[in-house]
Amino acid sequence: MxxxxxxxxxxxxxxxxxxxxxxxxxxxxxxxxxxxxxxxxxxxxxxxxxxxxxxxxxxxxxxxxxxxxxxxxxxxxVVMGGKHLVHDCGLSRSIGYFLEPLIVLGIFGKKPLSIRLKGITNDPKDPSVDVFRMVTLHMLKHFGVPQEGLQFKIESRGAPPLGGGEVVLDLPIVHDSLKATTWVDEGMVKSIRGVTFSTRVSPQMGNRMVYAARGIFNRFIPDVHIFTDHRSGPSGGNSPGYGLSLVAETTTGCLISADSAVCYSHGDNMDAIEDSEEKPDLMPPEDVGVQAASMLLGEIEQGGVVDSTHQGLLFLLCALCPPDVSKVRVGKLTPYGIETLRHIRDFLGVKFVIKPEPITNTVTLKCVGCGMRNLSRKIA
Amino acid sequence: ISRTMSRRNSNLMQLVYGPAESAVSLEEPNNSESDDSDDEDFFKPKGEMEKKLNHKSCSEHINLEDRSKFLNSQLKDWSNEDFIRSIRDRFVTGDWSKAAQR
CATH class of the missing domain: 3.30.110 (Translation Initiation Factor IF3)
Incomplete structure (x- = not known):
């Protein structure tokens, strides 16, 4: 070369x-x-x-x-995909960091992908695996990715710093190309769903988070269901931690998410924490619940068909569509979203038309897809 | 009104993609710099380094952490009545006719 x-x-x-x-x-x-x-x-x-x-x-x-x-x-x-793959994601970032690029590459593979990822399932930095299961995967269907063979299973959970979580992802491939979409109607929030996680702590933590979050939502909407997922033993990973992932579903099927988690940081000596009677204090579960609920309401206030975390993925999928017009609406553009738009222009030559809508304080973006086709399927 | 709309429109486009001319002018100082950055300025005074960093507008954030989750540092107190009223119509329990205008 x-x-x-x-x-x-x-x-x-x-x-x-x-x-x-x-x-x-x-x-x-x-x-x-x-x-x-x-x-x-x-x-x-x-x-x-x-x-x-x-x-x-x-x-x-x-x-x-x-x-x-x-x-x-x-x-x-060439992206091949394949079955029974295993990858250890390490402990410096959570599995959410790896899932985001993986799903975009996986759907353009030669064969469907089935992979087991090991590492940290929930942490404060990256989107949790629960948000991925409840929101990210559902975004794909707006772009015509087949729903058969799309599966995500959380086998065990792991909080930082020692992880120990495992998830299995089954991803189908797109047979020719994605479908361009017009996705601007954000609708009204009709229900709120969520799931807590707690590993190696008292199972009561989950209920305390749910109680606090419900207290906030009660002023807005009655249809709130938050499940608790307490893990103990081997399926609870190696470190204590707890957190909450929330999803608001709208009348038009948009999913807006927020999540928060608390855990011990990498610097803390885990052995010392296990042994000593007095552990350093984590944020109380009530505060975690209120924090996640406030984040979700903040996202709802912004508007748009996706939350701020998923802007980058949304733009990327739009740009990978066949040469038809896609139109989407988001709230305020995030720095990550803006960087994504620049990289899409540099690599794919797709430039979005970005139009602010002052009445709703949202932004609509239009683009003509680059005509990406699943070529790896055809080769050999 | 349509005029201000179009101006705001192009502003946002410029914010994301940058004005068309400046992309070219940014390239030039980079080129000239690489020409004369041989061994004589291997050691640079610290202040000069910083000046150079400021000069290249993009260099301070090329090593930004790669994370999609957007953290809003200040969360609002959503038990406040004013805030509650401000997003009341984003829920099915709110006013449907107002929401239809969006």
Whole structure:
């Protein structure tokens, strides 16, 4: 390969989207200056793990990293998919970090993907696996991804810092291409659903979170059901933690989510915590419940057909549609969403028409898809 | 009104994609810099480094953490009556005719 054919990028930002877009558009990339000025320069463990995952699901892709890890050369191959794959996501980011790029690549694979991911299921940084199950997967159906073979199972949970959770994802492939969508009607919130998780703590924590969250929602809507999922023993992972994921469903079938979780951070010595009588205090479950509920109401206030977490994925799916017009509505654009729009333009050449709507304080985006087809299915 | 609308429209487009000309002008200082950044300025005074960083408008956030979850630092107190009223019509229990205008 001659050098000229590589697309040159800088920095560690938007790492996942760069790899996803590079793979889908078959563009080889060189990323330089990855945390070059940082006290610990180079790629992080979860980024290396993501590259290993890409190697696992695709054929003929090459990854080269220099000695300090500040430079990466990635030549994408063909996404193959496959069954009975296993990947250890490590403990530096949660499984949610890996699921987001995985579903976009998986649906453009040669064969349906079935993979078991191990690591952290719920943490404060990334969307929880519950939000993924209740919201993210349902976004795919708006773009014509077949629902048969779409399955997600949380076998055990794991909170940071030691993880120990396991999930199984079954993902179908799109047979030709996605379908462009007009998705602007956000509707009215008709119900709120949710699930708590608690691992290696008192099972009462779940009920206390539910009680606090319900207290907030009672002023708005009666149809609130929040389930508790308490795990003990091996299915509860290796660390104590608890949290709450909430989803608001609207009359038009839009799903707006929010989640929060508390746990001990990586710096804490786990053995010391287990042994000593006095554990460092976590945020009380009542506060976690109120926090998650407030976040959800904040998302509802913003409007839009998806919440702020899913903006990036929404834009990406729109851009990957066949050359028809897609139209979507979101609340305020997030920094992550804006970066996604820029990367979509750079890799796929798709530029959105962005129009603010002052009456509702929302933004509508229109684009003509790049005509991505599932080519890997046809090869061989 | 339509004029202000179109101006706001292009502002948001510019916010995301940047004005068309500046993308070109940003390239040039980068090029000239790589030419003269041989061994003599391997050691740079700290202040100069910072100046350079400020010069390249995008460089401060190229190493931003990659996370899709958007954390709103200030959460509103949703037990407050005013806030409750402000999103009342976003629920089926609110006023349907107002919601239809959205």
């Amino acid at each position: 001659e050098k000229a054919s590589y697309k040159r990028l800088k920095g560690s930002g938007q790492f996942r989207q760069r790899l996803v877009l590079a793979t889908l558009s078959s563009t080889a990339v060189v990323i330089e200056d990855i945390r070059a000025d940082d006290t610990s320069p180079g790629l992080r463990l979860h980024e290396v793990s993501l590259l290993r995952l890409l190697e696992k699901i695709s054929d003929d892709c090459t990854v080269e990293i220099n000695e300090t890890g500040t430079k990466l050369r990635y030549k994408p191959g």
